[in-house]
Amino acid sequence: MEKPEFETYKRPNGHDEFDEWLQQLPIKDRAKLLQVITDTQDQGLLVAQRMTWVKKIASAKNLYELRSKVSSNIQRALYFHVKGPKYVITHGFTKKTQKHHPLKLNMRLNYELNGRIVKMKINDILTRELKDPKFAEAYHADKEKSASALALYHTREEVGLTQADLAERANVPQSTIARIERGDNVTFDKLAEIAHAMGKTIKIEFTQ
Numbered sequence: 473m474e475k476p477e478f479e480t481y482k483r484p485n486g487h488d489e490f491d492e493w494l495q496q497l498p499i500k501d502r503a504k505l506l507q508v509i510t511d512t513q514d515q516g517l518l519v520a521q522r523m524t525w526v527k528k529i530a531s532a533k534n535l536y537e538l539r540s541k542v543s544s545n546i547q548r549a550l551y552f553h554v555k556g557p558k559y560v561i562t563h564g565f566t567k568k569t570q571k572h573h574p575l576k577l578n579m580r581l582n583y584e585l586n587g588r589i590v591k592m593k594i595n596d597i598l599t600r601e602l603k604d605p606k607f608a609e610a611y612h613a614d615k616e617k618s619a620s621a622l623a624l625y626h627t628r629e630e631v632g633l634t635q636a637d638l639a640e641r642a643n644v645p646q647s648t649i650a651r652i653e654r655g656d657n658v659t660f661d662k663l664a665e666i667a668h669a670m671g672k673t674i675k676i677e678f679t680q
Contacts, residue, residue, distance in 0.1 A: 475513060475515075475517075475557060476512060476513055476557055476558075476559045477513060477557045477559065477593070478509055478512070478513060478551065478560075478593075478594040479561070479591040479592060479593050479594065480560070480561050480591070480592045480597070481560055481562070481591050481592070482591075488592060489562065490549065490562060490563045490564055491592065493563055494506075494564060494597070497566075498542075498545070499604075499607050499610050500542050500610050501540070501542050501545050501547055502607065502610075503601075503607055503610035503611040503613075503614055504540045504542045504547070505538070505540040505547050505549060505564070506597070506598050506601065507611060507615055507618055508539065508540045509538055509549070509561075509594050510594065510595070511523075511618050511622070512525050512526060512538065513594070513595075515622065519622075519625070522625070523621065523622075523625065523653065523654075524654070525538060525539060525540075526538055526539065527539060529550075534552045535551075535552050536550070536551055536552065536553075537549065537550050537551070538550075538551065538561070546566065546567040547565075547567070548564060548565055548567055549563070549564040550562055550563060550564070550565075560591075561594070598611075614655070617655040618655050620652065620655075620658060620663065621653050621654065621655040624649070624652055624653055624666065625653050627667070627670055627672055628670065631670050635649040635650055638666065638669060638670065641670070642665055642666045642668075642669035643669075644662075644666070648662075649666070652666070660674070
């Protein structure tokens with residue numbers, strides 16, 4: 473399966489609804505959502521589905537959401553598949569604060585996009601945002617948490633264990649494994665215990 477390439481688009485009136493919404497988010501929420509999007513690009517949709525970063529909208533054809541959470545702030549970015557590895561994010565919303573689900577709007581956008589799209593790659597948005605030191609700090613912190621989550625997920629899959637299997641071996645609740653794989657904070661000692669339960673050790677590297 474090809475790895476996805478996410479883009480946003482600008483309407484004929486000049487508005488990029490997703491990017492405009494993104495810039496209004498608090499820095500930590502913005503950083504977390506862009507971490508989820510870039511990790512989805514890097515890891516592919518299958519891993520993203522298993523990590524619960526993406527989900528299909530059950531009531532619509534070719535409509536999906538990217539999902540992020542910081543504390544009690546839940547952000548969603550809606551997207552659809554265009555062709556090959558190309559996916560377009562139409563806009564985002566904060567769950568629980570927006571009473572209506574923007575489903576009908578996205579279905580209409582899907583129809584209207586034919587030949588009238590001015591695109592901006594998510595990687596270009598990230599490059600712009602990383603010029604802000606506070607954003608860069610938050611983004612890299614989220615990437616580090618995500619790296620731990622992905623390392624645990626891939627190693628667990630490699631040794632053929634379910635979350636329940638690993639939890640039993642490590643003598644921890646399954647919810648602990650699930651939280652780490654979601655990117656929640658975890659101590660080094662706890663991660664080391666879980667690694668040992670899989671017959672693995674943790675290797676630490678310092679990089680720039």
